[in-house]
Amino acid sequence: MTAAFDWETVQRTPLVRDALPGELAPYALSAGEGLRHDLGDWHVTTMARGADTGGEFSLYRVSLPGGSTSPLISTPGHTFIQLVDGEIGLWFEGRGRRLIGGDSASIPAGTPFALSGRAVLNSFFLYSTDQWLHRLADGLGSASRSHIFSRRPQSTVSDLLAGEVSGYGITVHEADRARLEELTDDDERDRRDGDRLPQGPVPYVNRAGHGDRHETYQQLNTYPVRSRNTGGLFFAMDTRGARSPYIPLHFHQEHSENFLCLGGKVKLHANGEEVVLTPGDFLHAPAGTIHSFSFAGHNTHMLGLLTPPVFEPFFEYMNDPTDDYVHVEGGEPYFPGEGFARAREELDLVVVGPPPEN
Numbered sequence: 001m002t003a004a005f006d007w008e009t010v011q012r013t014p015l016v017r018d019a020l021p022g023e024l025a026p027y028a029l030s031a032g033e034g035l036r037h038d039l040g041d042w043h044v045t046t047m048a049r050g051a052d053t054g055g056e057f058s059l060y061r062v063s064l065p066g067g068s069t070s071p072l073i074s075t076p077g078h079t080f081i082q083l084v085d086g087e088i089g090l091w092f093e094g095r096g097r098r099l100i101g102g103d104s105a106s107i108p109a110g111t112p113f114a115l116s117g118r119a120v121l122n123s124f125f126l127y128s129t130d131q132w133l134h135r136l137a138d139g140l141g142s143a144s145r146s147h148i149f150s151r152r153p154q155s156t157v158s159d160l161l162a163g164e165v166s167g168y169g170i171t172v173h174e175a176d177r178a179r180l181e182e183l184t185d186d187d188e189r190d191r192r193d194g195d196r197l198p199q200g201p202v203p204y205v206n207r208a209g210h211g212d213r214h215e216t217y218q219q220l221n222t223y224p225v226r227s228r229n230t231g232g233l234f235f236a237m238d239t240r241g242a243r244s245p246y247i248p249l250h251f252h253q254e255h256s257e258n259f260l261c262l263g264g265k266v267k268l269h270a271n272g273e274e275v276v277l278t279p280g281d282f283l284h285a286p287a288g289t290i291h292s293f294s295f296a297g298h299n300t301h302m303l304g305l306l307t308p309p310v311f312e313p314f315f316e317y318m319n320d321p322t323d324d325y326v327h328v329e330g331g332e333p334y335f336p337g338e339g340f341a342r343a344r345e346e347l348d349l350v351v352v353g354p355p356p357e358n
Contacts, residue, residue: 080230
């Protein structure tokens with residue numbers, strides 16, 4: 001599915017703002033921008049398609065009302081979910097899980113799962129190595145000018161998926177709807193099992209702040225999903241930290257880096273242009289994009305999605321393992337120069353200049 005990167009062309013491509021480029025290019029989307037569809041009672045904003053990412057992945061923000069329940073489906077791509085608002089129920093392997101803000105889930109391709117809205121308003125990001133949700137929204141949904149689900153939808157997502165869907169690449173499985181709405185209140189088990197990630201590509205829920213954690217100066221970096229969980233397709237990095245300066249300008253030849261602001265303020269340079277991300281904003285930096293980032297707000301929270309996962313060791317080179325859940329402010333500033341030098345030598349990292357000025 002993934003196209004070969006022409007990183008030299010990308011390096012010369014101007015940044016696209018608030019539009020999907022339809023080709024491999026760096027672009028930034030303000031919160032709510034993208035292709036918007038009503039898929040029954042789901043509102044789906046497509047933020048990235050295969051056409052925009054060289055076939056690597058697709059990305060969406062989905063909002064749904066309380067009481068909306070999807071059927072049990074399996075999809076051809078690995079799915080990663082990051083809950084932003086409200087509460088959703090996620091059902092797989094015969095058990096329901098409750099996700100609240102900050103929780104995430106990893107669902108391998110072919111795993112039957114179902115989703116339900118549990119709060120009045122529920123919203124999550126959905127990242128997939130296939131664009132099954134875009135096919136559904138474009139084929140079964142209706143284009144929308146709104147940025148939220150309809151108060152009086154014409155149908156439900158469950159109704160739409162009860163019809164013929166074989167052409168969209170998903171499979172709908174038989175399931176008792178009442179069972180899909182049941183949740184297991186075994187939160188202590190989920191937290192204990194999720195404090196470190198599974199060893200292989202199995203479905204799981206990761207509680208907010210949990211996962212494999214590493215820290216450096218005034219910053220905590222947590223893996224909610226690693227390459228070993230995705231069959232070597234991608235990994236995610238959940239970063240929380242204090243205000244920080246830009247890092248050196250650099251680019252990658254083999255992988256894309258994708259930035260989602262979840263809280264605070266992130267500043268980025270991308271091919272010579274500065275972009276400020278606030279919550280819900282997104283920037284796609286395909287291989288070749290000359291970029292840098294900084295945290296421009298207190299207690300900033302950013303989700304990075306990197307594919308393919310060749311850069312995963314960088315965060316272990318630059319950080320120390322920790323069992324803590326929050327970063328520490330203050331202390332003597334330091335930069336892990338030895339780890340950075342190792343990353344330049346061993347990983348997909350080409351430094352081209354000093355940090356941009358704030």
